[in-house]
Amino acid sequence: MVHWSAEEKQLITSVWGKVSVEQCGAEALARLLIVYPWTQRFFSDFGNLSSPTAIIGNPRVRAHGKKVLTSFGEAIKNLDNLKSTYSKLSELHCDKLHVDPENFRLLGDILVIVLAAHFGKDFTPACQATWQKLVGVVAHALARKYH
Amino acid sequence: MLTAEDKKLIQQLWGKLGGAEEEIGADALWRMFHSYPPTKTYFPHFDLSQGSDQIRGHGKKVVAALGNAIKNMDNLSQALSELSNLHAYNLRVDPPYFSLQFLSQCLQVALATRLGKEYSPEVHSAVDKFMSAVASVLAEKYR
Numbered sequence: 001m002v003h004w005s006a007e008e009k010q011l012i013t014s015v016w017g018k019v020s021v022e023q024c025g026a027e028a029l030a031r032l033l034i035v036y037p038w039t040q041r042f043f044s045d046f047g048n049l050s051s052p053t054a055i056i057g058n059p060r061v062r063a064h065g066k067k068v069l070t071s072f073g074e075a076i077k078n079l080d081n082l083k084s085t086y087s088k089l090s091e092l093h094c095d096k097l098h099v100d101p102e103n104f105r106l107l108g109d110i111l112v113i114v115l116a117a118h119f120g121k122d123f124t125p126a127c128q129a130t131w132q133k134l135v136g137v138v139a140h141a142l143a144r145k146y147h
Numbered sequence: 148m149l150t151a152e153d154k155k156l157i158q159q160l161w162g163k164l165g166g167a168e169e170e171i172g173a174d175a176l177w178r179m180f181h182s183y184p185p186t187k188t189y190f191p192h193f194d195l196s197q198g199s200d201q202i203r204g205h206g207k208k209v210v211a212a213l214g215n216a217i218k219n220m221d222n223l224s225q226a227l228s229e230l231s232n233l234h235a236y237n238l239r240v241d242p243p244y245f246s247l248q249f250l251s252q253c254l255q256v257a258l259a260t261r262l263g264k265e266y267s268p269e270v271h272s273a274v275d276k277f278m279s280a281v282a283s284v285l286a287e288k289y290r
Contacts, residue, residue: 027268035272052268109252116259117266125174128256129182 002137004079011130015115015123016076024118025069026062028111030055036106042099068107075138082141090145101143108135149280153273154220160270161217163262168214171257172206173198178253186249189240209250216281227284235288242286251278 004012032039034052043049046060055061071089078085093099112131116123164171180187180195180202193201212230219226234240255274259266 031268031271034268035275052272056268109248112252113255113259113266113271116256117263120260120263123256123260125178125181128178128253132182132252 001080002082008130008133009079011127012076012134015119015127015131016073021069021073022066024114025065025067027065028107028114029065029068030061031110031114032107033061035110039103039106042097072138082137083144086138086141087145090142093142094146101139101146104139104142108139111135149220149276153276156270156273157217157220157277160274161214167261168210169203169207171261172210173203174206175250175254175257176202176206176209178256179249182253183249189238213281223280223284224287227281231285231288234285242282242289251275251282254278
C-alpha cells in the first residue's frame with residue numbers, strides 16, 4: 001500500500017480544490033492527442049482530430065476529458081484504497097478498451113504540466129513531486145488488472 | 148520529426164525567456180531531484196540542497212547546451228557530439244533518465260509554471276519532440 005504523508009495529502013487536496021475538472025480534463029486529454037498523436041488510435045470515432053485546433057474544440061474530447069478527470073477525483077477521495085477503487089476500470093481498460101498502460105503514464109505527465117501552466121509558481125517543486133507520485137500510483141492501479 | 152513550425156515555436160519560446168534561462172535550468176534540476184530521487188545518484192559529489200551553487204552552476208550548463216542545440220536544430224548530431232561522447236563514455240547516465248521522462252518533464256514543468264497559457268499545446272508538443280531528439284542524440288554512442 002502506498003503511504004501518503006500529511007503534507008502530501010494536503011498538497012493534493014489543496015491543488016485539487018482549485019481545479020476545474022471540466023477545463024483541466026479537456027485540456028489534458030487534448031494535449032495527449034496533440035503531443036502523442038498515436039494515442040488518437042483509441043478515439044477514431046471522435047470525429048475531427050485533424051489539427052490541434054480541431055482537437056481542442058472537439059466536444060467529444062472535452063466531454064471525455066472531463067470524464068477521465070472526474071474519475072481521477074475518485075482516486076483522490078480514496079488515496080488509501082486505490083487498488084480496489086480502480087479495479088473495475090483496470091479490467092475495462094485491458095479487456096474492452098485494449099489501452100497500453102504506458103498511455104496512463106503519458107497522460108499523468110501531461111496532467112502535471114497542465115497543472116503547472118495553470119498554477120504557475122504555486123506549483124512548487126514539492127507540489128510537483130507529490131503529483132508525480134500520485135499520477136504514477138494511479139497509472140499503476142489502472143494497470144494492475146492487466147493480463 | 149521536428150517540423151519547421153516546431154523549430155520556429157521553440158526558437159520563439161527560447162527568445163521569450165529573456166535571461167531567465169539559468170534560473171529555469173536550476174529549477175528544472177531541483178524539481179528533477181525532488182520528483183525523481185534516483186537521479187541524485189549521479190551527483191554524489193554535489194551539494195544537493197535547494198539553491199546550492201552547484202545546482203545553479205549545473206543548471207546553467209544544461210541550459211546553455213540546450214540553447215546551443217536550439218541554434219543548431221538542423222544538425223543536432225553534430226552540435227551535441229561532444230556531449231554525446233561525454234554521456235556515453237564518461238558519465239554513463241542511464242539513457243531513460245534523460246530520454247523523455249525526468250529531465251524533459253521537469254524542464255517542461257519549469258517552463259509551464261513561468262509561461263502559463265503561453266505554454267500552449269503546440270509549444271508543449273514541439274518542446275517534447277525536441278527534448279526527445281536531444282535525448283536520442285545523447286544516447287547515440289552508448290553502444
